[in-house]
Amino acid sequence: MVVNEIYPDLQLSYRQHHSTETALLKIMSDALLKMNFQHVTLMVLLDLSMAFDTVDHNNILLEQLRRDVGIRGKVLDWFSSYLMNRSQQVSIDGSLSTQFPLDCDAPQGSCLGPLLFVIYTSSLFKVIERHLPQVHCFTDEAQLYLSFRADEDKAQDVALLAMEECIRDIQNWLIDGRMLLNDDKPEFLVIGARQQLNKLSPLSW
16 A cells, blocks of 8 residues: 555554654654744644444445555455455353444454555545645544744634634544544644743634
8 A cells, every 4th residue: 555655644553664653753843843933833633433433334435445546346346245244243141142234344453454444534634635734643543733923913813714624624524434533532732932822812722
């Protein structure tokens, strides 16, 4: 996927020489460099809820494999066979529940599960790039950020509006993809030197 440029550049999970540490270092480096130019950075941290369990392979993932990755014919049939017609049971003290079908999920604990999840969420970057210059993702977590000069007229309002519009489009993308944000985990941060932060108008989110 990386060799064929299918893997999103800013999805840092499940790839060689990338980790949560490299993601953190990149974000810190970007924010510190902006501080050198007297900018502050707005950052929003988002977390998808039960992300792997909500991947819609029936209606969306298989079409993405065909349209975006170019998988067709017998190979697409293999993926369809792998994903479709699966069921699940729960065992408690030796008693089994009735089986119920799994029409959504990227199988966790498998070699293909993480790659299928990355393909499924790859279009999210196109949504974000319409609004923001910077985003990084690690599996089901996204860090959105943009920087501006606190002493420029209306710069803060413009930055906040861009972030709000981006999050609104992300929410629409999640609805279309049958996914949800974890409402307990989003965080809003402002990063900058004390002198620049003191120039900001009061923020509400």
